[in-house]
Structure formats: C-alpha cells, structure tokens
Amino acid sequence: MTISEPIARETAGPAQRLSDLLNPILVKEVRQSLRGRYFKVSFWVTLTIATLVGLAVLLFTYNEAQDMGLDTFGAPFFIAMLSCLVLATQVLVPFSAFLSMGSEWDENTYDLLVLSNLRPRQIVLGKVLSAFVQALLFYAAFGPFLVFAFLLRGLDIVAIFTVLGMSTVASLLLSSVAVAMSSFGRGRFVRLLLMVVLAVLLVWTSFGTVFAGAGLTFSPTELYRPETQQAIGATLSIAFAVALFFFAAACARLAHPEENRSTGLRLMTLVVIAIGLGWMTWIMGAHFEDEPALASVCLAHAVLAATTLFFVTEPERLGRRVTSGLPRFRLLRLLEAPFLPGGGRGLLFFLVGSALVNAWAYLYPLIAVHELHYDKHEVLVPPAVTLYGLIYLGVPSALFSLHSDSVVARTVARVVTLCAFFAGLLLPALFGFLFGLEQWARFRHPLHVFLAVEDVWEGRGRVGGVWPFLIVGGAVALALNTPRLWRALREVLARPTTPREEG
Amino acid sequence: MSAALEVRKLTRRFGDFVAVNEASFEVRRGEILGFIGPNGAGKTTTMRVCATLDLPDEGDVLIDGVSVMERPREVRQRLGFMPDSYGAYVHTTITEYLDFFARSYGLRGKDRARMLAYVKDFTGLGPLEGKLMTALSKGMKQRLCLAKTLLHDPALLILDEPAAGLDPHARVELRELVKALAGLGKAVMISSHILSELSQICTSVAVIEAGEIRASGTVEQVVRMARTHHQQVFLRALAPLEEVQKCLFESPGVEAVRPEKDGVVFDFAGEEDDLARLLRRLVERGLAPVEFAPKATNLEDVFLELTAGRVQ
Numbered sequence: 001m002t003i004s005e006p007i008a009r010e011t012a013g014p015a016q017r018l019s020d021l022l023n024p025i026l027v028k029e030v031r032q033s034l035r036g037r038y039f040k041v042s043f044w045v046t047l048t049i050a051t052l053v054g055l056a057v058l059l060f061t062y063n064e065a066q067d068m069g070l071d072t073f074g075a076p077f078f079i080a081m082l083s084c085l086v087l088a089t090q091v092l093v094p095f096s097a098f099l100s101m102g103s104e105w106d107e108n109t110y111d112l113l114v115l116s117n118l119r120p121r122q123i124v125l126g127k128v129l130s131a132f133v134q135a136l137l138f139y140a141a142f143g144p145f146l147v148f149a150f151l152l153r154g155l156d157i158v159a160i161f162t163v164l165g166m167s168t169v170a171s172l173l174l175s176s177v178a179v180a181m182s183s184f185g186r187g188r189f190v191r192l193l194l195m196v197v198l199a200v201l202l203v204w205t206s207f208g209t210v211f212a213g214a215g216l217t218f219s220p221t222e223l224y225r226p227e228t229q230q231a232i233g234a235t236l237s238i239a240f241a242v243a244l245f246f247f248a249a250a251c252a253r254l255a256h257p258e259e260n261r262s263t264g265l266r267l268m269t270l271v272v273i274a275i276g277l278g279w280m281t282w283i284m285g286a287h288f289e290d291e292p293a294l295a296s297v298c299l300a301h302a303v304l305a306a307t308t309l310f311f312v313t314e315p316e317r318l319g320r321r322v323t324s325g326l327p328r329f330r331l332l333r334l335l336e337a338p339f340l341p342g343g344g345r346g347l348l349f350f351l352v353g354s355a356l357v358n359a360w361a362y363l364y365p366l367i368a369v370h371e372l373h374y375d376k377h378e379v380l381v382p383p384a385v386t387l388y389g390l391i392y393l394g395v396p397s398a399l400f401s402l403h404s405d406s407v408v409a410r411t412v413a414r415v416v417t418l419c420a421f422f423a424g425l426l427l428p429a430l431f432g433f434l435f436g437l438e439q440w441a442r443f444r445h446p447l448h449v450f451l452a453v454e455d456v457w458e459g460r461g462r463v464g465g466v467w468p469f470l471i472v473g474g475a476v477a478l479a480l481n482t483p484r485l486w487r488a489l490r491e492v493l494a495r496p497t498t499p500r501e502e503g
Numbered sequence: 504m505s506a507a508l509e510v511r512k513l514t515r516r517f518g519d520f521v522a523v524n525e526a527s528f529e530v531r532r533g534e535i536l537g538f539i540g541p542n543g544a545g546k547t548t549t550m551r552v553c554a555t556l557d558l559p560d561e562g563d564v565l566i567d568g569v570s571v572m573e574r575p576r577e578v579r580q581r582l583g584f585m586p587d588s589y590g591a592y593v594h595t596t597i598t599e600y601l602d603f604f605a606r607s608y609g610l611r612g613k614d615r616a617r618m619l620a621y622v623k624d625f626t627g628l629g630p631l632e633g634k635l636m637t638a639l640s641k642g643m644k645q646r647l648c649l650a651k652t653l654l655h656d657p658a659l660l661i662l663d664e665p666a667a668g669l670d671p672h673a674r675v676e677l678r679e680l681v682k683a684l685a686g687l688g689k690a691v692m693i694s695s696h697i698l699s700e701l702s703q704i705c706t707s708v709a710v711i712e713a714g715e716i717r718a719s720g721t722v723e724q725v726v727r728m729a730r731t732h733h734q735q736v737f738l739r740a741l742a743p744l745e746e747v748q749k750c751l752f753e754s755p756g757v758e759a760v761r762p763e764k765d766g767v768v769f770d771f772a773g774e775e776d777d778l779a780r781l782l783r784r785l786v787e788r789g790l791a792p793v794e795f796a797p798k799a800t801n802l803e804d805v806f807l808e809l810t811a812g813r814v815q
Contacts, residue, residue, distance in 0.1 A: 017611075036594050107593070111589060112586075118607050320558060
C-alpha cells in the first residue's frame, strides 16, 4: 500500500465503531490523565481521606449519638462522604481541566490542535468531557461508601439521588467554567490570577453544594415542596446557561482573532437572559407582580451590560473570514448585524437586547393580566436602565473606538468604562461633600445608577436631575456613536468581494 | 491542473510592521519547493498562513484550488504542516499520539489502524510505537511529526525547518523521506537554513527577504536569474597574467578580478550573450584563453546573491 492509494473500507466491529464516535480530545485526555500523576495522587489521597473521615464520623456519632438525639448514622456519614466527593469532583477535577487547557499553551501544542482540524467546540467539549469522566471515576470509587451510608439508615433515597445528581451537574458545569477561564489568559501572571479566582469559585460552590446537600439530607421533605423544586430547577437551569456561556467564551477564545469570536457569545448572552426571564415567567405564571418583574429587568440589563462591555470594545472592522461568510441577501445581513463582531455592532446588540428585555417587561403583564399593571413611575424603569447602559457603555467605547485595533486600547477602554461606572458613583458625592451640595454628598445624584433607578421606580424625586441627565447623556452617547453605528451597518450591508470572487 | 499550492499577493501585517508583502509563488504536485531567506524574512509567517494558522491581511492562498480564507477546514484536510517548533504531549506514546490525530482527521476503525501501521512503517517508527513522546530524541520527534502530517494523505506538505537540530545521519534520512514523498506525487514546500541539503532535493526555489519574494521558479530559472546579477568565471589564458587582467578590467560587466591557481577568477554581471562577447573579445585580443568556465552556482550562491541579509 502506498500512502496515496485509497484505503480499503473494511467492516469494523461494534466496539471499534463505538470508539470511533468518541471525541478525539476525550480519548487523548483520558489516556493522558489516567497515566498522569495529578489524577493518581488526587484519587488515592481523596479515597484515603474519605476512609479516615468516615471512620472518625462513625466513632464520633456512635459515642455522641444519644447527646445529639440521633438514632441512625446514615445522614452524618453521607454528609462526610459527600464533602470528600465534592472536594474531588468540584475542586480537583475542574482544576485539572483548567491545567489541561493551559498546558496547550504552556507545552506549545495548541497549533497541533488547530492543525488536527478539530473545531474549537470539539476541543472544549473534549476537555470538559474528559474532566467529567474523571469525576465519574470518583463517583464509582465512592459508590461503596455511599451504599454503606444508606445501609446505616436514616437517608431518603430521593434526597440522595437529588444531591448526587446536583453535585454531578455542578462538577460538569464547573469544569466547563474552568476550561473557559483557562483559555482567557495565556500569560503566566494572568493565568495565576485566573487560577486564584477559579480556586475561590470552586471552594465557594463546593461549600454551597455541601450545605444544600446537608439541608436536603436532614430535611428530605423539603424536596417535595414546589418552592424547593422551583429553586433547584431555576438554579440548575441558570447555572447550565452560564456554563454554556463560558463554553461559548472558551470556543471564541480558541478561534483566530480574525474569525468570528463574537456571535456565539452574543447569542449565549441572550439565551442566559431568556432562561432567567423564562423562569420568572414560569414562577409567576398568571399572577404577575410588578416588583419581581422590574427587578428581573434590572438584573437582565446588568448581565447584558457586563457582556456588552466586551462587545463594544471589539475591533470595529469585520475580519476577512467573517466577511466572506456573510449572507447573500442584504436583509439577512441587516438582521444579522447586531450579532456580528465589531464595537459599533456591539452597541447595536445592547440596544436590541435591551429592547427585547423591555418588550418582555411590557408584554408579559398585558398578556398575563390584560393590563400594563405598572404605576406611572414604574413604567419608566425599563427605559431608564436602557439609557444608563447606553451612556456608560456608549460614551467611553466611542471615545476609544478609533484605536480599537490595538489590544492595549481595548483593555484600557474596558478598564475606563468600569472605572467610569464606579467614579460615577463616588466622584459626585465627593464633589458634593467638598462644595456643600448635601444631596450629592449623600449619594443622591443622577450618576448613582442604583439610587437613581430606585428613585425612578418609587417616584420619590429625592434624586434630582435624573431624567435631564438621562436624556442629555443618552443624546450625547447616541451622537458620539452615530458615525460608528453607521459604519458598522454600512460595512455589513456593503459586503466586499472576496479574493475568490475577484478571480 | 491547478497548483497544489498557490500563493497570491499574500500580505501579512502586524500593526505597522509588514511581515510579508505581496508574496506570490506556486508549487505543483511532485515538486519540492525550497523556501529560503534570512532570519526574520517572513518564511514562517508565510508558512503559517498557508497552513491556516494565521490569516492574510490581503491576498489569498489556495491549496488544491481551495482558499485558506474561505474554507480553512477543507484546506487542513489537504495539507500537512510540520511547524518549526511544537510541543510534546506528556504521558502519550507514539501510537496514542498518531491515533489522536488519525481520529481528528476522521479516520475510522480499521482504516485508522492500517494508516497508523503504514505511517509508522514509512517513517521507521514501528519499533518505538510504545515509547512515550517525551522520551524521544529530536530526530525521532521530527519523524513522528512527519508521520502525523502524513496520516490524512495530504496533497501538500509544508515543512518549516524540518532539519534544524538533526544530526547528519538523521538529515540524510529526512531528505530521503522527503524525496520519497515527492515521488508519490505530493507537493512539498520546505524551508531550511541548510542550503546544501535543500539543493539536493529541491526542484524549485522561492527566495524571500524582508517580506518580499526576490525570486521564484525552478532551480535552473532562479540560478540563471542570479547569474544575470552576478557570477564568477574562471579564466586561464596563455598570455601573461597582467595582460589578461588589464583586458578584463577594460571589459564591460567585469567587476572584480583576482588571481587563482594558473589563471584568474572574475565577477561578471550580465546575460550569457554578454559573456560570449567577452570570450570573443579575449580571443580577438590574442590572449589565447584555454579555460573559460563560469563557476557552478549553487543555492548558497543564489541566496547570497539575491539577499542582502536584511532583516526586518
């Protein structure tokens, strides 16, 4: 056989066919991790600790059972085992996923992955699934301990499976977040910083899982309350949406800067918001209440603004590969514009997203209770938060948009936007303190987003000049951004010919 | 038939710095193109764009007629790229490494097993298949990387400094492998600083300096082009040396004359017709030339002739 001869098609066995379906990264990573020292050490150390902790809990509860009013030992033993399991699956495993992604840059193997022709989403999924396989190995190893806990009596089987299910999902989602965070920074200092942030997040969520697990284990009847079920459902679905967002972020980071790194994230932002608002709609049902609805609008705008901060500071021009993939029809290109990369289109995305959220706020009561339901002050809250977003995102990003091709300028624009937000809270108060403006000194000024929105909401009028500020600020933001919005749309509509088309 | 690799007015900038400026050349199947240039000339940038690892600011690269801009995934199925530096996967054996890439390229079941066996045999890695990647010598790693690039049977191979760091024995082996691949009808683009190595295998050359292609074509074409710039000629005549030197100094195109062995060597700038006219002039002057031989020009001479060693 020579290398250029066609390879004969032969029938493969079922095991081989199954193996062919597996993600190549998953196969590679599992092979590597099972042979590596990190997994071996963490596996045996966790099992040893679990054994020792289990013995200690048994001895303690056996001696103190009467004082503690316990007649069974299942629950405390289960919580002890759950703590060890959570340590392994929600701390050690996601951390190994973080290191695995980072090693692609540290070991200079990332180019090989690109050349392997795997899509970024296959790479990220393979890493996440590999971490999940490791987590499943931990669950398998802890199986005997968990069965033993059940045999000690005092455990509700539904509660056990609910807690273990939640922990499993949490491990998967945290691994996704860990892989994404690892892809955010390639410099050693940034990676170290990300590692610290991730460690805090992992430990925090682990405590959350253990506390939630303990609550359900000791009071399993809570599980049957609709409020608990709704809370679990909401938490899981929002966590899932956030993990998907991070997944999309990791995929974007793995793509070349000239490729489309933005559309997936923009869509995921809307998905996260839609899931959150969907849960609110489901929980409230036909019993619409204005306060939770407006709070959801504010929270949705906060999420929208947080992600849009990155979109509005993207380079303005479309990458060549993005341009060549634009739809043929102008109308489709126009509809796609807010989701395409570019700072100007990022601001457009904010306005579209904000309009959708506000549409939900107004249409939901009209459909559910057949009236607008808000009083005359509350009805102004959605446009107020939209205008605040437009001002705080639009003004700094417009000023830096001429230099958006520079990574440094983009970073500075993001930092300045954040600083402007906090300076907006503090500086007028300081000014008021220095120059005897009592209202401003007490933070009652229009730049204080939180107090100003609360004031609009309640219609107290304690913060002066909110609407003049919003109208003038919004007009300035729009005026500053009009040229780049125009350029952003024109670039999309006037799709240049690609080299192929030029012949 | 379209070229296996066609680089069309490729430009790549990094900020204000132009790494590659309107580079154009092509490689056909069965051809081995030597891509030569000083350090920092833009070789690796060009190769990375060809391999879809980077994107051009202007121009395009077509692999088997498919644009790297528009269909990068399809392009990756048609090319094998061996970067100048790449890492090794820890805790991974040779077979596992190749299996990973074979899976990534979509090889399934027994096809994958057969292809793995073939490339291991072709590159001589069979006896080492269970060895960990991190335990391999530089030469063996290069073979492994070459094996990886062959797994999906690409039409074009791009090899960036494949011989760097190899011992002479490994270099000879690599050279033979590259020749064998060209013999199988593959187009090969290879960059190296070891020009003597390249001259033994290349059928065509592209010379790049400061991001610009100085010359490209078959080796003969480029050598001829370099000669029109400058070539060395050995002359032995029966007439006294002083007379010969005087005549040469008076002749157009002759730039430097120095005695060597029984004759002189002079630098000549001009076409072959001009050289023939010079020889006739020497005969007419009665200097009785008995040896008049343009020195053989090799790739090293071409390189030195066409590049001034400018870096960006």
